[in-house]
Amino acid sequence: MIRLEFFAQVDERKCTGCKLCEPICPAGAIEIEEKTATIDIDRCIDCQRCIDRCNMENAVSRVPRPSEVVRYVDHSDLDPLQIKTLCAKAGLLPDMPICGCMRTTGKETVAAVLKGATTPEDLCAMTGLRAGCGMYCMTRIFQVLEACGISLDDPPDRRWINLTLSIADIPREKVDRIEEAYPQCCVGEDWKRVTQRPTTSQKKEGDHV
Helix, strand or coil, X not given: CEEEEEEEEECCCCCCCCCCCHHHCCCCCEEEECCEEEECCCCCCCCCHHHHHCCCCCCEEEEEEEEEEEECXXXXXXXXXXXXXXXXXXXXXXXXXXXXXXXXXHHHHHHXXXXXXXXXXXXXXXXXXXXXXXXXXXXXXXXXXXXXXXXXXXXXXXXXXXXXXXHHHCCHHHHHHHHHHCHHHCHHHHHHHHHCCCCHHHHHHHHCC
């Protein structure tokens, strides 16, 4: 959830339509029309990336909204068991924040998908995800999308990349391919240590060390 008091606005007299701002908008709120950027304030989450990226002085500015807007997806009308099941499939606890900046939970993110989100941009526009650093929550966003049956290829403009936070996030089949290509790195051994629970005998052995 995020509370918004401002939105980004383009000065058409100064905008050159260079497209630098369009691919970095996490909510997909910017489009270039007739060599001028336009911003959909219903999607803008006030992350200010477009302001930072614009190469023209004050072509994009931050202006107050007429009234505060809350971006939050209510999950009270959805099946809690379905949300819990999908969160578990994504490797998340329902109440666990998947975004350290916005504190958006796993259950709200899953609810957004169940209510129509099909891309990272949709999730950001609906919940406010990525309004902060915008980096580490991307891995969790993809885990939720994949758990809900949505698979995406990296876009050609590289507006986002499906990254992993740890070796535990890498699927077993990909680990096997890495291990085959680079056996000297011992990726498979490290992956097993992180993802597999120790047996009773291993626990006892570790207690004596």
